[in-house]
Amino acid sequence: MRNKVLETFDEAVADIPDGSSLMLGGFGPPGMPQNLTGALLRRGVKDLTVIVNRLDSSWSAADPGKLLERGFVRKVCCAFSASPHPSQVTEFERLHEAGLFEAELIPQGTMVERMRAAAAGIGGFYTPTGVGTEIAEGKEHKVINGRTYILEYPLPADYAFIRATRADTFGNLQYHMTQRNFNPVMAMASKNTFVEIEESIEEPGCLDPDHIHTPGIFIDRIVKIPPPPEGLWTFPSERRDR
């Protein structure tokens, strides 16, 4: 089986062209690909379309929001383009208000289903989510069995950055706890998926086939996260009252 392991994050992200679309996994720190994002921040890139649940920028120096603050991003597709707490105005919002990039706000369930459609070769689907709201404006409506739905289209990407706990060298993955979140569907919906591994990269055969969350056929490059300070880790010391 092909060995997809690379030594460094810098080589993993070296050939991402300007104008690419990029999915960033994670829901809060669990599953967040800070080391791949950090390498892209070091390298620099232009006109990205970033697809992410929320543009956090306060967990670490390599949060998704940092790509935006550095001016690498043209468009964002996300479920939160503002803090859920109106009293906290984020840097993301200030840049958005200033018109520095475009933001498409997508309900989270619609976002993952659009990714799933992209992954599964489905041309679109009808969902009840957003009917009667701004989200439905300009979209095709259809009544099916008496209920109104709106048409949503697939959401694919050129690249996905994700994080997992264990892999084999082919890219079969295991996630730990809520690290899983968006990562399996992003791996399937993007043309190229790069993964950073927390715990270990094993030889094929070492992971139980019954306990693989993402099969390696969806994975392109794998890098083990080095110990801190070289590697970026998320720790509960970052806990905040929210």
Next chain:
Amino acid sequence: MEKKPLDRQTICNRLAMEFENDWVVNLGIGMPTLCANVPFGDRDIILQSENGLVGYGPLAKEGEENKNLVDAGIQYVTTRPGTAIVHHVDSFTIIRGGYVDVTVLGAYEVAENGDFASWKTAGRKGGGIGGAMDLAVGAKRVWITMAHTTRDGKPRLLKRCNLPLTAVGVVSMVATDYGLFEITPEGIVLKEFAPGFTPEEIQEVTEARLIISPGLRKFQT
């Protein structure tokens, strides 16, 4: 009787009293998460969270957090016997597919027709939808907990919402610092009042016309 708006935990305790044994419950970010602090006694409540947690346990103690185990509000939580973890597509299958018995969400405004607004404030370009629109159309019941008025004292229980909607006609119960309200086809019914407040005083800070429940009583704690 001393006139005192209810505190956030008391409001959430009241909604949590209504959770039934074996219900799958999704709690929104912020105030609704306080519903998890309630001792459920004999009732087994299955807390579900957008990021794929099904049947999770209480908040983690300081120093005992698992760095890969958070709820939808990015609070470090725990597993308990029977916890399951799924990925986001399956999590929203649970949510949109009607497997959630109740979602308790925060809101800026609720209208007497059951509409609510929770994702975008006035004059702001961005918003935070998160999973709220999916929960609102998918959960069997949508309950709201919020402050009864804005910081400037303006009503939030309205005839019609002013802010962009999260969903249309889905809210069935609202708990605020002034009382407990049921949303019915006839309008908003005042069921329970905060200690010291008369129905007239609650109507004064409510735009929608309140129907007084025949069984009107003090807020249950």
